[in-house]
Amino acid sequence: MELKKYLQKVIYTVVPVLLFTLITTVANANDTTTVVSKESSFKGNLLIILFSIFIVVELIIIGYLIFSPSTSNEVDSVTGKPKRRRTLWERFNNLKSMEEESSIELEHDYDGIKELDNAAPPWFTIGFTLSIIFAFIYMYRYHVVHSAPLQIEEYTIAVKKAKEEKAALDKLKPPKVIDENNLVLLSPAEIAKGKEIFIKNCATCHANDGGGGAGPNLTDNYWMHGGSLKDIFISVKVGYPQKGMPGWGEILGLEQVEQVTSYIKTLKGTKPAIPKEQQGELYKEN
Incomplete structure (x- = not known):
């Protein structure tokens, strides 16, 4: 718990400072005149290495916070111990903790192997629903009201536009006069x-x-x-x-x-x- 609180403090304080430092460094580098030299090349590579290390460390910290369980201030009435909070990963996938799996066990079992009635993850349900909505919108737009061109029509429009642009360029550059x-x-x-x-x-x-x-x-x-x-x-x-x-x-x-x-x-x-x-x-x- 102490480690987790410490990592949270690191994210909330150190990460913004590092991000601000990196952004200002890149901005200053873009404003100054570029000089091709070994020293500038080394500084550029060093900046990339430091930025990569920063990203890796940040991902490790975020992964730890996502998958590590925590406890709440509420006390379990049966055990008298603080209740366990679900991790972000468990919430994201609508998973039950080991202690709560008994509530979703199915009555039958196969040779002592029990099956859990896990619900579909929320992200899957949302994505599936959005794909159906997108399909209806796509069909309506492209095949019912024809408010957007299909592939062949889009290609024809692009070719026509390219010819018009070429004609405009040809006017700017008159063809060579040949006697x-x-x-x-x-x-x-x-x-x-x-x-x-x-x-x-x-x-x-x-x-x-x-x-x-x-x-x-x-x-x-x-x-x-x-x-x-x-x-x-x-x-x-x-x-x-x-x-x-x-x-x-x-x-x-x-x-x-x-x-x-x-x-x-x-x-x-x-x-x-x-x-x-x-x-x-x-x-x-x-």
């Missing part, structure tokens, strides 16, 4: 982006190395619709649907079409693994 008549080979970084786009969207018909497949070989000097940067740009942008070549302008955007065009131009003279036979007419640079 088809004055195209130049882009930088290596842009060409690398074009390669990624090519492998993702074009390799199905032209192979990863441009050697061709369903589509023509892009590494030789023969082109079906011209081999200049402008010709390649228009071929990628508009496409030739009658020959199975889709237009990628609206799908990729002109900036990515330009990147792919520059990458395709760099494929000239490379040696693909399985080159397709020549198609189209010989193209010579002016």
Whole structure:
């Protein structure tokens, strides 16, 4: 009992002081300028260690207070001893003490094993009741009055909102103006982006190395619709649907079409693994 009273005093006096100290320390640390050094790192780690120790000690004290029994000032009329108070754990689960178990014993027993008629814990009853209430509210809101969107509707709304936000950002950053008549080979970084786009969207018909497949070989000097940067740009942008070549302008955007065009131009003279036979007419640079 004396230990329990002492621990209670510790909680009521020391714990608030420690909490206040930790809060003010963290607040002051956030207000000051952060300096990256071994000393500041050590202080930060020390604060975390002290805080962790404080939490562990506090949990031990709380656990002791929850599970340890206590006595009241009332005296049992039969034994003449102070009545035992139920622990917080026993109250939380509506448990009976060992001395009170005889009041909830069932009349039957099995080979000397007796059964207790324990009531359901209050937290379980409350949680079960709340789950039923929640289910009725959910059904009414989502499937009766339709005051909130279901998953598919919520997804559609989110996609629409994302498109609107993207359109707003696109207005703030106008698209790159590309002059088809004055195209130049882009930088290596842009060409690398074009390669990624090519492998993702074009390799199905032209192979990863441009050697061709369903589509023509892009590494030789023969082109079906011209081999200049402008010709390649228009071929990628508009496409030739009658020959199975889709237009990628609206799908990729002109900036990515330009990147792919520059990458395709760099494929000239490379040696693909399985080159397709020549198609189209010989193209010579002016």
